[in-house]
Amino acid sequence: MREPTVASLMTAEVIGAGPDTPFQDLVRLLGDNKVSALPVVEADRPVGVVSEADLLPKEEFRAGAEEPPGFFAARAEKHRWAQSAGLTARDVMSTPVWTTTPDTPASRAARELATAGVRRLFVVDGEGVLVGVLSRRDLLRLFVREDADLRREIQDEVFGRTLWVDPLTIGVTVSRGVVTLSGRLERRSEIEIAEHLVRSMPGVVEVHNNLRPDWDDSKRPRQTEIFG
Known part of the structure; x- marks a missing residue:
């Protein structure tokens, strides 16, 4: 008996953005495709991730309308402040990109998701080229059997x-x-x-x-x- 692998569960058609994709286009891509995050891809390789959370600082801080975080502010707050002024995917994306490979067993992928505390893993081949995305929902589909x-x-x-x-x-x-x-x-x-x-x-x-x-x-x- 062989355990299912990432390749058998992942979504192969991945909606992505480039580093220079404008902020407004990022919002449209998320909404039109009903996804909560996009990989930022350069030379076919994921270099960052833009999620809804990465775009919200634009509204939270209104691009600097409020006072910037002070010296002793939390690192996360300073990061959101910097994102609020972003104009492109490169400005607002988060790193690192959590990845896995097509031949990774499903149980190990689930453990990687839990350890990283992320909602999805981007699937790359041996050359680091993006070939798919694996979400928590993809793994949970294993339990929907007759x-x-x-x-x-x-x-x-x-x-x-x-x-x-x-x-x-x-x-x-x-x-x-x-x-x-x-x-x-x-x-x-x-x-x-x-x-x-x-x-x-x-x-x-x-x-x-x-x-x-x-x-x-x-x-x-x-x-x-x-x-x-």
Whole structure:
């Protein structure tokens, strides 16, 4: 079983802007395409990001109508003040650009999003060229699966092909992504493997493992039990 990669989830058609794109055009691009951020692209490579938050300082400070932040003001406030006077994407964009690659596993991409605290990762190839964008919403789509399809895949992939168990001897029920397993396997270690494999499948929300072993191979016999 292979985990989905970024390439299978990303949006390949990315709406972007150039460093010299005027402020008003940036606003139009965001609104017309119903996106909250744009990559700023130079020579096919992302060099910055313009989000709605990067454009709001223009209204917040009215391009210097208020007093500028003082020396002891927070760095973020000083940055917004500088953005308020921006005329082009280069003036208002944020850096660095958080990127990932097409072959990155979905779970690692989710971890990168969480660690960076961003809403999207821009996808680049081995040369750093922009080839797509992956959002939180793209990753969450993994959980929108039909219960019947998920049940069938668990039976076939986990029990049939991986554990070599007759799928019909194992009870697998799925309700809104919550999987319940019942029945018996030969070894306790197989039950642990089965649960791990099911949890790793795209679309699984939770696993209730009611499988029981015929033999508890997690307990090693003592030497006295072996040699008498």
